[in-house]
Amino acid sequence: MKRPIKALRAVFIMVLAVPCACAASAQTLKLPPHEKIVLKNGMTVLLMEKRGVPMVSVAAIIKAGSAADPAGEDGLASVTAGLLRKGTAKRSAQQFAADLDFIGAEFNADSSADYTAISGEFLTKDVDKGLELFSDAMLHPAFAQAEVEKLLAQEIDGIKAAKDEAQSVALNYYYGYLFSKHPYGRPVGGDELSLARIKRDAIARFYETNYTPGNTILAMAGEFNAPQMRMKIEQSFGGWTAKGAALPASAAPTPVKGKKLLLVDKPDSTQTFFVFGNIGTAENDPDRVAIRVVNTIFGGRFTSELNEALRVESGLTYGAEAFFDSRKEPGAFAIYSYTKNESTTQAIDLALQVLAKLHKDGVTPEQLASAKAYMKGQFPPSIETSGQLARTIAAHEFYGLDDDEINQMEARIDAVTPAMAKQVIAKHFPEENLVFMLIGKASEIGPGVRKYATQQDSRKISEPGFWPGAK
Amino acid sequence: MNKVSAALRGLVLGSLLFGAAIVASAQSEAQQFPVATKTLKNGMKVLVQTDHSIPNVALYIFYRIGSRNEHPGTTGLSHFFEHMMFNGAKKYGPGDLDKAMEANGASNNAYTTENVTVYQDWFPRSALNLIFDIEADRIQYLSFDPKKIASEREVVASERRTSVDANNGGILDEQLKATAFIAHPYQWPVIGWMSDIEHWTIDDLKHHFEMGYAPNNATMVVVGDVTPEEIFQLCEKYIEPIPQHAPPPPVTTVEPQQMGERRLVVRKPAELPLLMIGYHVPQTNHPDFYALNILRTVLVQGESSRMYQRLVDKDQIALEVNISQQPGFDATLAVVAAQPKQGVDPQKCEAAIYDELDKVKTMPISDQELEKAKNIRLVEFYHQMRTINGRGNTIGTYEVFFGDYRKLFAAEKNYAAVTKEDVQRVAQKYFGANNRTVATLIPENAEPGGAKQ
Numbered sequence: 001m002k003r004p005i006k007a008l009r010a011v012f013i014m015v016l017a018v019p020c021a022c023a024a025s026a027q028t029l030k031l032p033p034h035e036k037i038v039l040k041n042g043m044t045v046l047l048m049e050k051r052g053v054p055m056v057s058v059a060a061i062i063k064a065g066s067a068a069d070p071a072g073e074d075g076l077a078s079v080t081a082g083l084l085r086k087g088t089a090k091r092s093a094q095q096f097a098a099d100l101d102f103i104g105a106e107f108n109a110d111s112s113a114d115y116t117a118i119s120g121e122f123l124t125k126d127v128d129k130g131l132e133l134f135s136d137a138m139l140h141p142a143f144a145q146a147e148v149e150k151l152l153a154q155e156i157d158g159i160k161a162a163k164d165e166a167q168s169v170a171l172n173y174y175y176g177y178l179f180s181k182h183p184y185g186r187p188v189g190g191d192e193l194s195l196a197r198i199k200r201d202a203i204a205r206f207y208e209t210n211y212t213p214g215n216t217i218l219a220m221a222g223e224f225n226a227p228q229m230r231m232k233i234e235q236s237f238g239g240w241t242a243k244g245a246a247l248p249a250s251a252a253p254t255p256v257k258g259k260k261l262l263l264v265d266k267p268d269s270t271q272t273f274f275v276f277g278n279i280g281t282a283e284n285d286p287d288r289v290a291i292r293v294v295n296t297i298f299g300g301r302f303t304s305e306l307n308e309a310l311r312v313e314s315g316l317t318y319g320a321e322a323f324f325d326s327r328k329e330p331g332a333f334a335i336y337s338y339t340k341n342e343s344t345t346q347a348i349d350l351a352l353q354v355l356a357k358l359h360k361d362g363v364t365p366e367q368l369a370s371a372k373a374y375m376k377g378q379f380p381p382s383i384e385t386s387g388q389l390a391r392t393i394a395a396h397e398f399y400g401l402d403d404d405e406i407n408q409m410e411a412r413i414d415a416v417t418p419a420m421a422k423q424v425i426a427k428h429f430p431e432e433n434l435v436f437m438l439i440g441k442a443s444e445i446g447p448g449v450r451k452y453a454t455q456q457d458s459r460k461i462s463e464p465g466f467w468p469g470a471k
Numbered sequence: 472m473n474k475v476s477a478a479l480r481g482l483v484l485g486s487l488l489f490g491a492a493i494v495a496s497a498q499s500e501a502q503q504f505p506v507a508t509k510t511l512k513n514g515m516k517v518l519v520q521t522d523h524s525i526p527n528v529a530l531y532i533f534y535r536i537g538s539r540n541e542h543p544g545t546t547g548l549s550h551f552f553e554h555m556m557f558n559g560a561k562k563y564g565p566g567d568l569d570k571a572m573e574a575n576g577a578s579n580n581a582y583t584t585e586n587v588t589v590y591q592d593w594f595p596r597s598a599l600n601l602i603f604d605i606e607a608d609r610i611q612y613l614s615f616d617p618k619k620i621a622s623e624r625e626v627v628a629s630e631r632r633t634s635v636d637a638n639n640g641g642i643l644d645e646q647l648k649a650t651a652f653i654a655h656p657y658q659w660p661v662i663g664w665m666s667d668i669e670h671w672t673i674d675d676l677k678h679h680f681e682m683g684y685a686p687n688n689a690t691m692v693v694v695g696d697v698t699p700e701e702i703f704q705l706c707e708k709y710i711e712p713i714p715q716h717a718p719p720p721p722v723t724t725v726e727p728q729q730m731g732e733r734r735l736v737v738r739k740p741a742e743l744p745l746l747m748i749g750y751h752v753p754q755t756n757h758p759d760f761y762a763l764n765i766l767r768t769v770l771v772q773g774e775s776s777r778m779y780q781r782l783v784d785k786d787q788i789a790l791e792v793n794i795s796q797q798p799g800f801d802a803t804l805a806v807v808a809a810q811p812k813q814g815v816d817p818q819k820c821e822a823a824i825y826d827e828l829d830k831v832k833t834m835p836i837s838d839q840e841l842e843k844a845k846n847i848r849l850v851e852f853y854h855q856m857r858t859i860n861g862r863g864n865t866i867g868t869y870e871v872f873f874g875d876y877r878k879l880f881a882a883e884k885n886y887a888a889v890t891k892e893d894v895q896r897v898a899q900k901y902f903g904a905n906n907r908t909v910a911t912l913i914p915e916n917a918e919p920g921g922a923k924q
Contacts, residue, residue, distance in 0.1 A: 002557055002581045029526070052524060053857045055850075085774075094780065101773035102843045123850060150787060155789050156814045160742035164639050198847045268740040270636045271629065302578070312566060315625030318633055342634060367895030370574035377576015377595040380525035385857050462742070 004103035013110045019190045029380055031406045034221070034393060036313040037230060040238055042214035045233055048221040051387045054124040055399050056222035058134055061398050062116040063217075063247060064210035065185035073198050075190015079151060080206045081109035081116045089140040093147055096137065105130050107137060113184050114328045115398060116210075123386060124223045128232070135236040141207065148200045156195045159187075166266055166273045166439040170336070174275040174437040174469025177262045177457070178332055182253040185467065191462035197348050212244040213237065219394035222386035252329045255279040256435050259453035265442035266461045272344040272440030273336075276351075278430035280324040280333030287410045290424045292323060296371040297363050298322055298354075298429070299335060303370075310337050311355050316347045324428075326397065333430060341441055345448040348436075363421050372413050379409065488638075491636055504856060505877055506866060507699035509706070513715040516689025517706050518697040518866055518876060528862040530602060531594040533871045535690075536683030537586045538663075539656040540719045545671045547663015550583040551627050554680050556590065557581075558619045561612035565619055568605055575601050585657050586800050586838035587682070587871060593860065598694040598704065607709040610689075613680055614866040615673050624668060638743050643737055643912050644806070650735045651804055651908035653750045687715040692867040695859040720846065726751065726802055733908040741914035743790075747818040748824065749804040749908045752796060752901050755872040761885045762893040763901070765807065767794045768844040769836050769894065770827065775843075777830070778807075782823050788815045792824070798872045799802050805901070818913045830899040835891035845886055853880075 069076045073170075074428070085100075085107050086093040096146035100107055105122035118138060121128030131425060139189035162168045181184030190198070218237070255278050279292060297307040299322025302436045320337035335355065339347035363371075383389055383406065396405055436452050438445070439461065450456065507519045533810040536764040537549050557579070559565035572579055577594030592602050645660045652658035662668075693702050693711075729751055753759055770778045771794045782789040799804055809820040855861040870876040878885075 002554055004580070052855045055853055055857070094775065094784065097774035097780075100838070101775040102846060104843075104846040104848075106850075119848075123853070150784075153812070154790055156784075157743065160813055161790060161810060164743060166635065166687050271632045273637075287867045303566075303573050308566075311626055313624030316629070316888055317627055318630040338633060339629065366574075370570070373575045373576045374578070375807050377527075377598065378578055378593070380595075381593065381858065381860065384525055384859070403534070452864070 006060050006371050021231070023366055025088065029406065029410060031067075031383070031393070031403050032389065035226060036397075039213065039238055041235065041238065042212075043240065044217045044397060045230070045237075046217065046227055046243075046390075046397060047226045048119050048219070048386075048389055048393060049224060050221045050389060051223055052166050053385075054223050055386060056122055056127050056130065056220060056338045057387040057390045058120040058126055058131075059219045059394045060118040061217040061394050062118070062140065062211055063215045063221075063398065064206075065113050066116045066188040066410035067113050067250065067421075068184050068210065068248065069183070069186055069190075070202070070208075072194060073190075074186040074194035074200060074403070075155065075188070076198055076202060076413045077111040077116055077210075078189045079155060079195070079198060080203050081118065082151055083143055083147060083203065084109045084141045084156070084157070085135040086120065086134045086151060087142040087144045090144060091136065093144075096133070099129070100133055103129055105133065105135065109137070111181070111188055111302050112448070113188060113331075117391070117394075119387070121390070129225060131232055131236050133281045138211070138338065139237070139240055143200055143204050148203060150320040152195050152198060155189060156192050159189065159192050166269060166271075166461075167338075168276055169461075170273050170276050170437065170439055171334075172466040173262060173439065174334060174435070175262055175332060177260070177437050178278070179253050179275055180467075183461050184253055184327065184329070184331065187466050191235055194465075208242070209244045210385075212242045213240050215244065215247070217394050218396070219390040221390040221393070234396065235313070250281075251327050255433060257428075257433055259432075259436070260457065261436040261438070261449065261453035261468055262467070263446060263449065263456070263458045264437070264439040264461050265458065267441055267443070268306055269439065270338055271340070272339045272347075272438055273338040273350055274344070274436065274438045274440075275334050275336045276332040276434050276436040277322075277335055277346065278435055279330050279427055281326050282330045283326040283328060285326070286403060287420075287424050287428065288326070289409075289426055290416045290420045291337045292366065293371050293375065293413060293416045294421050294424050295322055295324060296361060296375055296427075297367045298358055301371075301374060302365075304336070305354050306335065306351060310339075310347055311348050314350065314370045316343050316350065320351065333428070344438075344445045345451075348449070348452065355431070358425055358429060362418070362425060365418060368418060370422060372416070375413055375424070376410050440466055483777065495659070502538045504862065504880075508876075509699075509703050511686065511711045512705055513650075513711055514685075514690050515710060516870070517691045517693070517702065518554060518693055518870060519692075519702045520694045520862060520866065521696075521698055521811055522694060522862075523696050525859070526595055526696050527859060528592075528594055528596055528599065528602075528693060528697055528860040530594075530606075531692040531867045532586045532606065533690045533692070533819045533864045533867045534590075534683055535586070535800075536588055536679075536719050537584050537759070537873065538659060538661045539585045539722050539737075541649055541659070543659070544667060544674050545625070546659040546667045547661070548563045548667075548671055548675055548679050549683070550898075551623070551668065551678060552670065552683075553581045553588050553590075554623050554627060555620070555676060556609055557591050557614065557902060558623060559616060560609040561614070562608045563605055564614070565616060571601060571605065584797065585803075586798065587865075589867070591860075591863075599697065603705045603709040607713065609711050610684055610686065610710075615682075617673060617674055620673060626661070627668055628665065631668060634662065635660070635760045637914055638909060639643040639739075639741055640856060641744050642739070643747050643910050646735055646737055647747050647749050647806065647908055648804065648912040650733050650910070651729075651751070652726055655724050655801060655802065656722060657726070657799070657801065673789075681716070681720045685716045685718055686710065686713045688718040690867060690870055691692060692870070694863040694866070708769065716923075722801065728902060729906050729908075731905050735908070736911045737833050737909050737910070738915040739912065740916060741912060743813055743904070744811050744815075744817045744914055746809045746811060746820050747910045748807045748821065750912070751810050751903050752801055752805045753802050754800055755798045755803075756874060759897050761798070761882075762897045763842045763888050764848070764897055765841065765886065765889050766831065766894050767796065767805070768841050768847055769831070772847055773910075777827050778824065781827055782809060782817045782820060787820050787821055787865070788812060788823065794822075798868065800872070817913075821909065828898060831895060832902070838891070841891055841894070842893055848882075849884060861905070867910070
């Protein structure tokens, strides 16, 4: 393949734009019309009719993710989500799977740091059955002891399997080391130790506390009649009266001062996988559009400064990128690449030079124009399907963003000036304060990478866990 | 994203997601997704499907050349060549192609398999002319700059270290194929052996270009905010003047029938073991394709599938079990892969897999299972058809591997014809002990101090 398709991160929803009084420009891209209803029990419902293929997509958000995990029980939100389909008040796990598979439907539930996402998809002709299954899992999970034990054992082994592939755990180590004691430092899926501590009671409590109508956004998009769908949803969810506890207030993580480096030893590694950066931005940051434009130039596309330097011009790697993993509170900024053991410091030095050059030289008007065209040209396929649309409007609702995120996106991209780019670089891209995380063969690369930070930490990849900061 | 165990994710290396095939009402779906076709004077076939729902276009060019056209010593050349197609031609020099595309809102990628090399462009319709200009330039006038070749060699080496060295599924899959095929070129990895990546020459690349990149060896698919008329006009202007020449010589080697089980073991530092069992199955356009797909669905698709229920849910000996089958012009492999849990002997998983295979061989599947499998395929059809990108890839794949894109819309008929007895018959015919190669990865602690707990 010409370029890596396995992104380091799970797919997250691109949210763009900045509040500004931009002049209206010729726009081709608009969100299809949709309506918002708040049921009497407090559940928020979003409905969008979307023709094309005879399918219905559901995307629900429960406003509690891994950041709500109790300390030491990392992975609780994720395990709770994973158990929704593993048996309900009236169906065994096997029966649920049989009923779901028979209509070719999909049901997935997983947590991110900020929230738990539950998604479903089925043919329009199966909408009644599909909704019944979806609400059964969401409202009546049984959390049978046997299923709890089974899933926890699988998740623990899943972490071990992931450690056999450095790329798939690189961010767990980086986030743990970067965010340290802040809840964003916890591994979303937990680790070998925290999962072993989780008991059924804690799962049931997490569910009762957080899975309530007032905590839920339910978005649907696809081929259906909205008024009819509204009635169906009221039938399925209107009787849900659960009351939980208020969500704990979140706090912004503190950027790291100075430099520190974590080296994770994987003795059989032929390449070093490295990530470095610092605390980034929140999803609703007023600068978010300008940040995306600048990062597109810096590390967000094939001809980005980073990929040009580390791959195209030097052949040091198959891929180099930079990204902002934006969240409700400021998430991470990260520069990521990999290279053979012998060229580890050469590649990291080069990435640091590219970052220094961004601060020194900024971006050119040509680069700005190119990045704007690229972002506008590549955006439409990200809101092409009913599933993408349902997830997009649900996430906007969660983050308090409105339809102008999409409808004004082109105008907002066009409004980014060189002066704004300069400000954004100074404010949001780290320069001197950097957190490094490397996975590689320590005996070979260890001495060379000492120069990057005075604070050095190390661990073996076979050691359970990722970083004990949160414990 | 699906929560899939990391080791198994690496299995489908840059390949077509061919597991998904189709059930649909032949007439209504053909009407819903009409395709216009034209064969240019130089032999390139062009397929166009209009969809104005977003102002974008997906353009695919399938070249019928892949690692099966290679030879020992230059394995991986097709894939390396794919990389070189982005490194400069006559009008668009090194780096110009990507810069021009991105400045006009376009992105691109490509993939190489055993059978084909496929180029993908995704762009706003405003970039149509540019894309055709670029594609015509590189099909005709690719340049071979020794400096670019040297640096791209390093990029591909890094790609191999990532997808094979740092991926147990990648390592085991490579060893499995090298053992299951003793004669046919499917025996070497698409990315190539590392020593070949280090040693092929500029002449090897030039020869590959002359051999595979004839317009008459390619099929173009365009889906999105376009009309067939404008695409055919652009083709006449940019593509049709490119002269045709001889396509790659036919691959005549036929893998001899396997006459007994083969086994191999990989020992390396790892947290968990891994198991793969490969069975020889026929080429994609064989009539048994449909029954094999139904069998695969019954065995591993969804949590109600037989092998998931047995290995993951009931016996709790595996984290995941899967069956993959790459499309192929020639007889290929169906690979059953299981990720055993820690401490579980992979042979336990192996025994459970054979037991489940024996069941489908001795007793027909139920009517309910057959109907479920067909329903799952219908949904998969819509999954593939709901994006312009998915349609571009699927239409092209059917055209290239079945010889006719209309097979996509005839699939319902072909699946409807599959009976329980057909499923039983293909299980008996292909999933026997003498036809299998068993690959096991055993974790071995490289550190002093002995084995882990």
